[in-house]
Amino acid sequence: MSKPQFVYVTYIETTPDKLWGALTSSAFTRQYWFGAEVRSDWKVGSPFALLLDGEVTDSGEILESDPPRRLSYSFKHHKFEELRNEPISRVVFTIEPFGSLVRLTVLHDGFVEGGKYLGAVSNGWPAILSALKSLLERGKILDIPRAALNKGFDAK
């Protein structure tokens, strides 16, 4: 039985530096992460926060920071009551050059068996990372309404 985790791989026509910038700049994340902004100084041990309309929805701590190769932070959800009691999870971004492309691997783990959070995360990341790829490759925002995420936990 494998551990409950979510893994997503995508190939993006960009550079590792641009991808690192897109993952760590709130001006970028606002455009592809359903309007959410990341806040951190990206140093190991520093706080991490995700804000939507000025409200902190998720927070954690920087666990690894090796620009432009590897970034990891802990991730604790605050907004939705259904998810608040789940344990602190972890996100790891791995950025690797792949020919003229960059391979991005997102690993999100630390879930409890049978929890709702894994469903919410499995639902959200493909949309967020598809929008990130579109933004970097064609310079345009891919508008995926939150309401379209009708699988897994319904995070409106």
Place this chain on the structure above:
Amino acid sequence: MNIDQFKPLTVYTIYIASTPEKVWEALTSAEFSRKYFSGFAVEMEPKLGGSFIVRAPDGSEHISGEVFEYDPPRKLTVSWNINWPDLVAKLGSTLVTYEIETAGEAVRLTMSERHDRELSDDILSGGRTGWPAILSGLKSLLETGKAPQIKMAPPVKMLDALKAIGIKTP
């Protein structure tokens, strides 16, 4: 074959700025697939029970199958059997289901690779490595008009796992 006995062991979802019709065409036509799928040609008879072939650039039939669910441009299920000796006899058939839905100005494409038995992560690593590359290329092609060349090779751990159960791989 009862397709309801096949459970999804690998699922990949991707959102594409396109229309369901174009995504369907990209998934089922040789002209499109050669561009994003390392030169491989998808040749599908567009009907229930029709044949489904993925032809390698050297002209050989790399994958053979049959159309099990046909509902353009929403849902397609095909058998996806790689033509390596004894592979189907030892591991059973593989089914691939594509579901295509509109999501705002995008299309959500969900690929499910389904099997009628449990398989090890090593064996499944082939699909888990391949699908992100294939579908990343398809998205780029539909959105930007050009497909990046993503060179893929079967993962060593998959080849080792297949060899260990007596399946000959190229």
